[in-house]
Amino acid sequence: MSDEEDDLILDELNDEELVLQMYDDLYDGMADEIAEAVHILLKRAWTPYDILTKALVEGMRIVGIDFRDGILFVPEVLLAAGAMKKGMVILKPLLVETGAPQLGKMVIGTVKGDIHDIGKNLVAMMMEGAGFEVIDLGINNPAEDYIDALKRENADILGMSALLTTTMPYMKTVIDSMVEQGIRDDYIVLVGGAPLNEEFGKAIGSDAYCRDAAVAVETAKEFMARKHNQV
Amino acid sequence: MQTLIIACGALAREVLALIKLNDWQHMELQCLPADLHLRPEKIPDAVEAAVEAARGKYADIFVAYADCGTGGLLAARCERLGVEMISGPHCYSFFEGNETFAARGEVTSFYLTDFLARQFEAFVWKPMGLDKHPELLEMYFGNYEKLVYLAQTEDAALTQAAMQAAQRLGLAFERRFTGYGGLDMALTPRRRSA
Secondary structure, three states: OOHHHHOOOHHHOOHHHHHHHHHHHHHOOOHHHHHHHHHHHHHOOOOHHHHHHHHHHHHHHHHHHHHHOOOOOHHHHHHHHHHHHHHHHHHHHHHHHHOOOOOEEEEEEEEOOOOOOHHHHHHHHHHHHHOEEEEEOOOOEOHHHHHHHHHHHOOOEEEEEOOOOOOOOHHHHHHHHHHHOOOHHHOEEEEEOOOOOHHHHHHOOOOEEOOOHHHHHHHHHHHHHHHHHHO | OOEEEEEEHHHHHHHHHHHHHHOOOOEEEEEEOHHHHHOHHHHHHHHHHHHHHHOOOOOEEEEEOOOOOOOOHHHHHHHHHOOEEOOOOOHHHHHHOHHHHHHHOOOOEEEEOHHHHHOHHHHHHOOOOOOOOHHHHHHHHOOOOEEEEEEOOOOHHHHHHHHHHHHHHOOEEEEEEOOOHHHHHHHHHHHHHO
């Protein structure tokens, strides 16, 4: 970080410059600067939803692209996510007050036998940021936990995550249970995790494999739009 | 004509030790960088390039990798290339024995081998950014309970290093001696093609 950047006064930037600076600050994992910028935009009468989607989610989308391209690695993505989280903590209560749009409800968790929740947490955060309600079941979920939550919460989307090649086949067990119960087509099923690929996603009967959190958001939006069109 | 073992760099010492121990003079070792494990999607292409470069020069080529996070893609590639590889999900599993490892069902254990105990700083601590951002420790290891050191050799210094690694990660420690396990079993049949 240069001296020039250290001296940057966020409040002196116009909206466009400030949002671009937020992209940079997210990229660099600068949580305090993100919190400051969020407060500035709120003072300038931005809606919490616009701050989330236009500044934070978009900034994280850029981080995601560079992660996919091998420019950024997991630690940088986690620091960026930490910065976004700091912004979201400020915005979350305000989103409820201002009646931000709800795009749908997602139940998410890592599958049975898998405790690796970094990717799942990123997706949950990005989905929330984009306007979805997220029911996070945490780690190590058997099929019945997913299915019970989907029914109980009247959810639209199931998101399953696995990091291990030994645990990813369990996603098929969950989907097969949904088929057996005749509820598979009631939900959009998205899967993700480092060892998965599109082919695997299709083979197990999911609706889509999402290679990263930003893709998960876009895919969820797309499927929800299709669902609404059907209705 | 020789047998070529194309191995993960994390298995170099172990393969060389087995070659020496068994006097497998017909075997040659070629290692691919161990840090491919940080981007496992690159392993199949790297293995294929090595296999193609060696074709015709060896009587037999064997790939000393397990699935190693490739989600079945390495197995499919090896099948297409007509070469064998080690069965199992990863080296933790085949060192201990795939059936034994699976039967334990240890969801909350983090594993080190001799290689990782020796290279903990370079292959765990630094790539995870923990040298610069120790605050990430909870995010990475918050769901783990125990570090299991799967020891290939009797080495007090490595055991000490593994214990220290467990302390740094805030995990309980357990040492299990596995020897070369499935690696030995995978390489032994290659004698026939010498």
